[in-house]
Amino acid sequence: MDAIENVKGPVLRPGDDGFDAQLAGYQTDHPHRPDLVVAATSADDVVAAVRHAADHGLPVAVETSGHGRAAPLTGGVLITTRRMDGVRIDPARRVARVQAGTRWARVVAAAAEHGLVPPSGSSPEAGVVGYTLGGGIGVLARELGWASDRVESVDLVTADGGLRHVTADSDPELFRVLRGAGHGLGVVTAMEIELAPGGRFYGGALTVAEEHVPALLAAYREWTADLPDGLTSSIGALRYPDLPVLPEHLRGRYLAQVRIAWTGPADEGERLVAPLRAAVPTTGELGELPYTEAASIFSEPDRPHPYTGTNALLRELDPAVLDAALDIAGPGAPVMCVLGLRHLGGALSREPAVPDAVPHRDAPYLLQVLSLVDGTDLPGRLHRELMEAAAPWTAGRTPNFRFGSRAARDWPIETPGRAELEAELDPKGLFHQA
Ligand SMILES: Cc1cc2nc3c(=O)[nH]c(=O)nc-3n(C[C@H](O)[C@H](O)[C@H](O)COP(=O)(O)OP(=O)(O)OC[C@H]3O[C@@H](n4cnc5c(N)ncnc54)[C@H](O)[C@@H]3O)c2cc1C
The missing domain is CATH 3.30.43.10 (Uridine Diphospho-n-acetylenolpyruvylglucosamine Reductase, domain 2)
Known part of the structure; x- marks a missing residue:
């Protein structure tokens, strides 16, 4: 060569x-x-x-x-792109300009200096560009909408080696598809993302023991049916491995965590969360936190590991889906499954002023499942079984929570107009499609 x-x-x-x-x-x-x-x-x-x-x-x-x-x-x-990790905040426009390899932690910190928050998610180490090209459901998602909705421009190197500054005016169709279905169309070298005023929120994580998890899911369904947009929440449930590196209260136990972030006054937050706390015994405290600590309510693992996972955007949260989730991927699952349930709706469901390619934005819930890769096909089989059980209520999938090549192959996501753009911009198929 x-x-x-x-x-x-x-x-x-x-x-x-x-x-x-x-x-x-x-x-x-x-x-x-x-x-x-x-x-x-x-x-x-x-x-x-x-x-x-x-x-x-x-x-x-x-x-x-x-x-x-x-x-x-x-x-x-x-x-x-890891060396391209610059971020510049324009406080007057409330915009962050990030380079290709910037991770959320840097943007959160830089925006905080100006009393602003970005649409960042549960992992401070995830890349802003990869996350945002695939939609992006953040800690304050029901208030801020999809991260893709907030993209103002994309600098993109296309297969002809040209560098384009893509905006709603310069190239409306490419701009639309990049925002939500943008992986594999080229290499993004920088992106501008609209920030929101903010800095503190009321929230944290409440922990629920194994025996109360079925009641928690039923209560969560009731509770989330009528909440203001400022309250974003989700559940993560798993059996923690029995490893000495873990604290005693987690080792080997099946626990669910409800992660809560409310952007209004703390006393109103307490009042809003009270019905859920009354429905099931919980441990853990909620309180006011700076947004710079937002990811701490998720405690995503920071060590690299092998995993596979998929998701379903649900049209409704039928109790049958919750039962199937617990039966197939709950405490008795033959491999460790991390079950996730995110409450969507609010700003996520509203069309942005400039159209984008986020699929099924009106889905009110996201069901997620993730397992460690263990060298067998058992995780994949369980995930498929769960997705089949949820199929009657499934509107589609979001690209961001399909992990591993199998999930991408099993659950392709069709985006109107994307094939035409690929044929125009990358006729020889230079860019690897995952
Ligand atoms: C622990 C964990 C927590 C997560 N939490 C959330 C969450 O809260 N909300 C949410 O929406 N998602 C979340 N995700 C999903 C995450 O947003 C996606 O996995 C996303 O693709 C990660 O982007 P990355 O750039 O960090 O990863 P990478 O694996 O580096 O890239 C992912 C994809 O983006 C493409 N890409 C990356 N950089 C560029 C570029 N410069 N130009 C063009 N394409 C590029 C890659 O080619 C690849 O297809 C989480 C994932 C994990 C593992």
Whole structure:
């Protein structure tokens, strides 16, 4: 292969120092296996890498954190964006301009200096661009809407090696599809995202013991039927592994956590949460927190690991779905399943002023399931069984919570207009589709 020119960041081949480190992301199952890694430092590096790949007919993949990696790339060029981690806040416009590899933690911290909050989610280490291209359901999602709804511009390197500044005016159709169904259309080098005023919220996580989880799910269904948009919540339930690294109160126990974030006054938050607390015994405290600690209410694992998972956007939360979730992927499941239930609606259900490609925005709930990859096909089978049980109430899926190549293959997401754009922008299929 010819040398690659005009790149300032490291260009690495198998066997080079640092090559393997570039492939190591949060998801440790099926890493990419490229012939060349370009650790880009700028949009110019990305342009050079894409032109090199196009000239040599090589496939291209892009990775930031590896949280959302699906099918691995074999051969070709992997562009890693971790060195492009700048963020600039424009307080007058209430906009954050982020580079390709910026993670949410940096944006949350930078926005806080101006009394602003971004539409960030449960993991401070997830990449802003990957998250936002796939929709993005944040800690305050019912108030702020989908992260994609808040995108104001996208700088995109397309398969012809050109760098475009894509806005609603410059290229309405491409702009629409990038916001919500944007993975694999090119390499985003920067994005502008609208922020919201804010800084503190009332919330935290309430823990519910195994024997009360069925009652919790029933109560959650009732409770979430009528809540103001300022209250965003979700449930995560799993059996914690019996490992000495875990605190005694978690080891080996099946627990559910209700994560709550309310943007109004604390006393009103207490009043809103009271019916749920009265319905089931809970432990844990709620209180006022700075938004810089928002991700702490989720306590996502920070160590890389192999996982697979999928989701269903539900038209309604029928009790049969809750029963199936517990029967198939609950405490008695033969492999560890993390069950998730997010309350959607509110601003998530309202069409943005400029149309985007978020699918099924009127779905009021998201059901999620995730398991560690254990070398068997059992996790995949259980997930499929659960998705089939939920099928009568399923509107579709959101790209962000399909983890692993199997989930992407089993549950493709069709976006109106996307195939036409791919044919126009990337007729030779340069960009790897996961
Ligand atoms: C622990 C955990 C918590 C999560 N919490 C939430 C949550 O609260 N809300 C939510 O909506 N989602 C959440 N997600 C899902 C997450 O948003 C997706 O996995 C997302 O794809 C991660 O983006 P990334 O860039 O960090 O990951 P990567 O694996 O690096 O990339 C994911 C996808 O984005 C593409 N991509 C990345 N950078 C670029 C770029 N510069 N240009 C073009 N394409 C690019 C990649 O090619 C890949 O297809 C969570 C995931 C995990 C593992």
